[in-house]
Amino acid sequence: MKKGKGISYAKWGYIFIAPFFIAYAVFTLFPQLLTIYNSFFENYREGLKQVGPNFVGLGNYVKLFTPDKSGTINILKYTGNTLALWIGGAIPQIVIALLLAIFFTSYRLNIKGQQFFKTVIYMPNLIMASAFSMLFFTLFSNVGPVNQLIQAWGWSDVPIDFFAYKGTVRGLICIMNFLMWFGNTTILLMAGIMGIDQSLFEAANLDGASSVQVFFRVTLPLLMPILVYTVITAMIGGLQMFDVPQVLTNGKGMPDRTSMTLIMYLNNYLGGSKNYGMSGAISVIIFIITGILSMFVYRSLTKKD
Amino acid sequence: MKKFIALLMAVLMVASLAACGSSSSAPAATAAPAAAAPAAAEPAAEPAAADNGEGKVFNIYAWNEEFKGFFEKYYTVPDGVTVNWIIVPSDNGAYQDALDEALLNQDAAAADDKVDMFLAEADYILKYVDSDATQDITALGVTDFSNAYTYTVGAASDANGVVKGVSFQCCPSALIYRRSIAKDVLGTDDPAEVQALLDSWDKFNAVAADAKAKGYYMTASFAETYRPFSNNCTTPWVDEDNNLQIDPEIQAWIDQTDEFIANGYTLTAGVWDDEKNVQMFADGKTMCFFGPAWYFNFCMGNAMDPDKGCSGDWAICEGPAAHFWGGTWLLAPAGSDNPTMLADVMNTFINDEDVCTALVANEAQFSNNQAVNAKFAADPSYGSEFLGGQNDVAVFSEMTDNIKWENHTIYDQLLNEGLQNALQEYYRGSVDKETAMQNFYLYVNEKYPTIVTP
């Protein structure tokens, strides 16, 4: 079945993928190679004065993994932050999106006002992340409406400083990421379900399968490729999380750098001093972490096939 | 599905038409203002040269339109020269990023693309002044600084005293106080008497306790007094061996803020936070704010709110320590192909009496021309409604002599920000003081690998 029909179509394969590789080579390859190359060099600016590039071998990596005075290996701390923030937002995002996609596509449920709901849940994604964060910041500030309500209802006499606690800052970031992305994921999954041959559902219904059975026996296996995509891209996006925590905490990752993500850390080196050496090393590390995790997820989700 | 493809094609066609339209109209749009210069239509064919043999295009880099407005109103561009504004917003550091790239490519750039003048703020001016990217303006013909305030010239001078630019404004920063609260706490709202009661930090700190006793805050932000201290540092951020050092003035700010937070004299809000801003309403409980003319004229919107505000219930005095806040400098990049015009622009905005007068009278600026400001200071009919009729130009004119520009480094902007951000977490109760300082050192190490931290 997998074999072609005898006529060789191989050249078409090359022709079809050529534009991608040409565009990649022209626009992206060189800067990416430069990133990796830079990670082995001391290369930054002090004011307008360029320092380096001087070859330092693995020096930048060693520096990243050297504990600071309090014994913390900072890059591990930020990896932990990033994973915590990602999981907190991504798990509800994928679960709810999957449920919504099933609801929307279910003929039996026959949800009314679908177009409305589908438009509304996607809307937060249309707002720029920076504007969205600005809104949340004013909403939860010490004089914002949330604190006004808390005080009006007598829950607390003094305003709750949402930005002073690890739990609340992280919680806000997770909620915002969830709100921004669950509509997007729902649409992706819905398109996946819509693409499934409807006759399969009809056949299953005729055989008297319950909706739970239909979901696990028909929908889920056929949706698997798209679900794998969703999980992996959510993970890549999560490990590169930047805008929301950056704007919400004004780049500080407060409190005590517990909401500082890997890319915010990278951005610390890049902003102002253009430290291509250190930021290059951090991106290589992010690349390795993402690669390992993606491979793991990809393998474990596609094993059954 | 055919419809869909048709739609796709239609969008594609419209888009590609628009693309052609815009790519051909883009040069046309730039050429349009240059219509006076006949050669501008074919820049490739003819060497770009104005009547005096200098460049035909004058490129100015800025992050907003403030100076552009003044420039277009008050400066007459020589015939045959087109002024090209390259405005890059400062969000996310984009302005400095774009400017740096342009300056570093200055030698290779075509004559018409060279940076001919750029704007910079006090916080990062040294980054450009202390580099080869800027040039000596006295060599270009800007030599008369007798009317300019000393600190504005100092800020634009490199380590060897070579002047690289000028400021078209001067931003002395005052203590802005609520008259009604001052009456309650100090028994007077007369600027001279208030100044006498608040002219040192010891007095200021003592009054803070009195204000607290009467139910007021002395200031509304933990960082409110940072600039008055940091402007008067006696040592730079780093010593000769590049060790980070905390100046006694900075230490004094930390000590004062520790006390203010512990005793509830101030709030944990940042200088720009909503929590501080609501304190400017009529029902606000804060006595003192610090800021220059632009701060109370434009940023104290809450105080001017017709319903909840308290315009007129304010006054200014020098306060415990002379300092400035903000201001924009015009700098001369090396390699400009329009040196004559560059010098002319700079001279106009510091030495042309009419222009400087117009800046004060029409634009609510405190100009960088002492003679012009003196005229307004002496004018009894001149006063600010917001300040209950007080003549702010007169107060500012007196303050300027005490403002220093000393012990600055190219690191100032990020280190000042970093220290305040780190300590804010301590004041909010998120971390202990030692952790806050450790986080500050981490930040310094990330930004400046050469600085040695404790």
Add this chain to the structure above:
Amino acid sequence: MTKSNSADSRKARAQLTALRVVVYIVLIFLSILCLFSFYMLIINATRSNGQLQAGFTLVPGGHMLENLKNAWTDSSINIPRGLLNSFLVASLTAILTTYFSALTAYGIHAYDFKLKKAAFTFIMAIMVIPSQVSAAGFVQICYKFGLTNNYLVLILPGIAAPIVFFYMKQYMESVLPMEIVEAARVDGSNEFRTFNTIILPMLKPALAVQLIFSFVQSWNNYFLPSLLLTKAEMKTVPIMIAQLRSADYSKFDMGKVYMFILLAILPVMVVYIILSKSIIKGATAGAVKG
């Protein structure tokens, strides 16, 4: 038998109704959360700068038209021009990204060739490289080669979009088994034409989804354009918004900023509503095919 059957079906119907109620409650709750952020935006767009400085409230400020007028007439930005520029860049990027990702994915999905596996692995590998640092290098190169103020350097890289490719590939795996590909194929006919006229229409829901996503992403893109587009007449919407935000104190007006943010969302919503219809229509196409 019939009795218990009808009891069963009544029970099933009751269950379905209960489920429906739960679903509607969840949907309404999520919709309120989503609409609330828009509500905040709209409220802020009706408030003056002074009101905004005092923090957020739930009541409109009554300065809507004033903000609209101020934003529209602001001398530093040209809103219609910005919207047009953004639309141009975003739609071209979206079309190129979607089309070429589908083409690449089809190339790898439908054909056997020596480097197939290597090509797939390679694209998957570059997908996980963070874009931030390469972006900085890209900017330096553009300045070196004088490629600033050129839309092409913002649009053309869209041809190589690993994430969109991956989606198309996965989508094809679930809806485009090789049997269909081979059935669609007329031996000797131009494969390129087969792709354009037969395969692409089958991918309609996926194309619509990725068109929307890449359009929105490009529309909201700030970092690269802010460094590469410096000419006033070429600036896109996010740069103009940032410019309003870094306006000098005498013109600084957050009311204007929020109004512009609101204005900037409207075109994207229109595109979304138009395209989201074809996600649903895709289902019908699938049924016919089945």
